[in-house]
Each structure stands twice: as C-alpha cells, then as structure tokens.
Amino acid sequence: MPTVTGRAMQVPAAGGAFQLVTREFPEPGPGQVRIRVHACGVCHSDSLTKLGLWPGLQFPRVPGHEVAGVVDAVGADVPLFKSGQRVGLGWHGGHCNYCNPCRRGDFMLCENQPISGIGYDGGYADYVLAPANALAFLPAELADADAAPLLCAGVTTFNSLRNSGARIGDTVAILGIGGLGHLAIQYAAKAGYRTVAIARGQDKGPLARQLGAHIYIDSTTQDPAKELQKLGGANLVLSTITSAKALEWVIADLAPAGKLLVVGAPEDGAIQVNPFPLLLGRRTVSGWPSGTGMDSEDTLNFSALTGVKPMLETYPLEQAEEAYNRMMSGKARFRVVLQVSS
Ligand SMILES: [Zn+2]
Ligand SMILES: [Zn+2]
Numbered sequence: 101m102p103t104v105t106g107r108a109m110q111v112p113a114a115g116g117a118f119q120l121v122t123r124e125f126p127e128p129g130p131g132q133v134r135i136r137v138h139a140c141g142v143c144h145s146d147s148l149t150k151l152g153l154w155p156g157l158q159f160p161r162v163p164g165h166e167v168a169g170v171v172d173a174v175g176a177d178v179p180l181f182k183s184g185q186r187v188g189l190g191w192h193g194g195h196c197n198y199c200n201p202c203r204r205g206d207f208m209l210c211e212n213q214p215i216s217g218i219g220y221d222g223g224y225a226d227y228v229l230a231p232a233n234a235l236a237f238l239p240a241e242l243a244d245a246d247a248a249p250l251l252c253a254g255v256t257t258f259n260s261l262r263n264s265g266a267r268i269g270d271t272v273a274i275l276g277i278g279g280l281g282h283l284a285i286q287y288a289a290k291a292g293y294r295t296v297a298i299a300r301g302q303d304k305g306p307l308a309r310q311l312g313a314h315i316y317i318d319s320t321t322q323d324p325a326k327e328l329q330k331l332g333g334a335n336l337v338l339s340t341i342t343s344a345k346a347l348e349w350v351i352a353d354l355a356p357a358g359k360l361l362v363v364g365a366p367e368d369g370a371i372q373v374n375p376f377p378l379l380l381g382r383r384t385v386s387g388w389p390s391g392t393g394m395d396s397e398d399t400l401n402f403s404a405l406t407g408v409k410p411m412l413e414t415y416p417l418e419q420a421e422e423a424y425n426r427m428m429s430g431k432a433r434f435r436v437v438l439q440v441s442s
Contacts, residue, residue, distance in 0.1 A: 103127060104134075104172070106226025109420035110160040114152025118224070118420045119160070125227035128175035133232045135187060138244035140223030141166025142420075142427045142436040143252050144279070144365075145191070150424065154218050164223030164438075165191045165216035166251045167230075168244040178232040186238040188400065189216055189223065190251035191390045194231030207233075207392045224420050224438060236396035241404040244442075249279070249410040249435035250403055251396050257284035258399040260363050260388035261291060261338065268292035270335040271355070273328060274313070275347075277304050280340035280364055282411060282434045285311040288338070290406040296334065298324050325353040333358060340364040344371040351385060352377045359384040410435045 103126050109118045128134045141164075148154045149163035167189040171181050181187065195202050195210035202210050216222045216230065238247050250258075257280055266272050272293035274284045281299070288295040289312025297308035298317045305316040317327045328334050333355030339347055344366035351360055351373055362371070362385070377383055391399065403409070411434045415423035420438060427436040 108162045108225035110162045111150050112160050120418055128173050128229055130176040131231055132175040132229055133171055133178060133181050134173040135169040135228045136172040137167055137169040137223050137226055137228055137440045139168045139248045140164040140438045140440060141248040142423045149217055157218060162221035162225050163217040166248040167223030167228055168247040181232055188236045188238050188247055188251045188396055189230050189234055190255055190396045191215060192234055192392050193219055194234040208389060234393050236393045239400050239404040242400060245412055245414055245437045246409050247400060248437050250399055253279050254283050255391040255396045255399040256363050258287045259391040259395045260361055261287055264336050264361055266293060266336040271331055272336045273298055273334040275337055275339040276341040277308060279434045282311055284338055284340060285313050286408040325349045328353055342367045344368050347371050354383050356381045362387045412437050414439045
C-alpha cells in the first residue's frame with residue numbers, strides 16, 4: 101500500500117479558480133481507507149469550499165462530498181473494508197465515537213465530524229483518504245455516476261422523508277424541482293405517499309409526473325395554498341427551494357399536525373413563522389442535514405431496488421471549473437457529476 105500519485109482539482113484560496121495539480125496520496129492511517137475515485141458529484145455546498153465560507157477552512161482544499169469509487173488501500177483497524185470493494189463517501193465525513201451525540205449513537209450529530217471536502221480533501225481528485233466509518237457500500241446495480249449524487253442529494257431527501265413521520269398514503273408536497281427536488285419526488289412516490297410536486301411553470305408538469313408525482317401545482321398560475329387545501333392539506337411539505345420568503349404561506353396551510361421540513365438552504369435570510377398556526381394546529385417547522393454512511397447505503401439500496409436515478413450532466417475531472425459554474429448557474433438538469441476515471 102505505498103503512496104500513490106494522482107490528479108486533484110484544488111481551490112488555492114477563497115474564491116480562487118480550480119488548479120489542476122499532481123500530488124501524492126499517502127497510505128491510509130489507522131481507521132482510514134484510501135478510495136480510487138471513479139465519479140464525484142458537484143453540489144451547491146461545494147461553494148462553501150470554493151468561496152471559503154466554512155469557518156476555519158484551510159487552503160488549498162479539494163472539494164467533493166459525493167464520491168463513488170473503489171477501495172484502493174486500507175489502514176490498520178479497519179475490519180469492514182477490503183481493496184477492490186465499491187464504496188461511496190458523502191457529506192458526513194466520519195464521526196469521533198466519543199462526543200455525547202456519538203455516545204448516544206446519533207452519529208449524524210457528531211460534534212467533531214469532519215465534512216468531506218471541507219475538513220479534509222474530497223473527491224475532485226483521483227484518490228480520497230477518508231475515515232472508514234464514513235463509508236457506504238455501493239450496490240452492483242448502480243453505476244458510479246448515478247450513485248455519486250445519491251450520496252448527498254439522495255440521502256438528504258430519502259433520509260429526511262423516512263424520518264419525517266409521514267405515513268404511507270399521506271399527502272406529501274415537494275417544493276421545487278431541482279437537484280434535490282427531482283430525487284425527493286421519486287422517493288416520495290416510491291415510498292407510497294400521495295406525492296404533490298410544486299414548482300414554477302407549466303413546462304415542469306410532464307417532468308414531475310414522469311418522476312412519479314401524482315399531482316402537479318404550477319405556482320406561477322395557481323395558488324399552492326388553495327390547491328393543497330383542495331387536497332385536504334399537506335401532511336408534509338418538503339422544501340428544496342432557496343427562498344425563505346416563498347415558505348411563509350406554507351406553515352399556515354399545512355394540514356393539522358402537519359410539518360414543514362426544510363432541506364434546501366434559504367439564501368434570502370430567516371423564515372418568518374406566525375406562531376398561532378403552530379400552536380393551534382400542532383404544526384412543526386424542522387430541518388434535516390443528510391445522513392451517515394449507513395443511511396447512504398440504505399438510500400443507494402432503495403434506489404437500486406425501486407429504480408430511482410438522478411438526472412445528470414457529466415464533465416471530466418479537469419473541467420471542474422466549468423462543471424462548478426454550470427451547477428452554480430442553476431441551469432443544470434439536474435445534478436452535475438465529474439467523471440474521474442472508470
Ligand atoms: Zn452536497
Ligand atoms: Zn462524535
């Protein structure tokens with residue numbers, strides 16, 4: 101398991117352009133695995149690395165937290181993984197096992213978790229070194245490029261839905277059809293919810309139905325609150341949009357005991373909440389981060405079982421700048437993936 105040499109697309113400083121560098125990837129230390137990267141998704145959260153927005157981030161840094169590849173080398177004290185196994189690495193970049201949330205088994209809330217591509221170098225590279233306790237096994241049915249976005253966008257929507265308390269047959273509205281939303285619609289429909297997709301424009305209707313939505317609401321020509329009321333109210337609204345203002349109508353119009361679940365990060369400030377619909381109707385506003393390696397593995401297996409797939413645009417590793425700009429433009433349909441090797 102000697103040191104290997106490979107390419108990396110690193111961010112040299114906050115806001116800097118990607119640099120292609122050749123560097124050494126050492127043999128993994130105790131508890132670590134080295135992954136030969138095959139594909140890595142380009143996520144909006146990579147802007148935290150690119151723009152240096154994460155507190156304490158150190159440069160140069162290689163982003164990438166949607167990593168699909170093969171175990172290349174294994175460090176000491178790693179009983180589960182062996183060279184040649186297909187694995188994935190997501191946002192959750194490991195956990196410490198000694199903080200209070202870890203001691204309670206709630207690894208997603210670990211107080212010392214490194215984020216992949218932020219706390220250590222991520223998947224815009226030929227190799228990644230990662231803690232073994234962050235990894236998921238990839239099912240044989242899923243290609244690397246299809247698996248990659250499921251390790252962040254996929255697990256975030258799948259895991260938030262399955263922990264939301266919504267039951268089979270409940271009315272679940274997905275707000276927004278983008279990188280997260282187009283997966284959330286598929287998961288909600290496959291999970292047995294009455295799935296409502298809400299987005300802007302009539303042209304999204306056929307796509308929403310193709311993804312499995314039973315009902316489509318065009319928020320530019322219809323009033324989503326009224327339309328949801330006609331359906332008896334939503335038990336759950338999963339928001340993947342980036343506008344806090346556009347969420348204000350949702351809370352008052354949830355079904356009694358309904359929940360607004362936020363997985364898309366609002367870019368226009370705080371969500372205003374009128375407390376009376378919360379109090380009188382026992383409604384909830386909540387959020388969800390993503391999931392552990394095991395949650396990712398559940399997501400991948402469910403996706404393989406039910407045929408859930410991301411819609412992709414792929415770029416070679418060296419075009420990380422173009423790929424990143426395409427993702428940030430909001431015009432990609434719907435996830436951007438770097439094809440690193442095969
Ligand atoms: Zn992400
Ligand atoms: Zn911990």
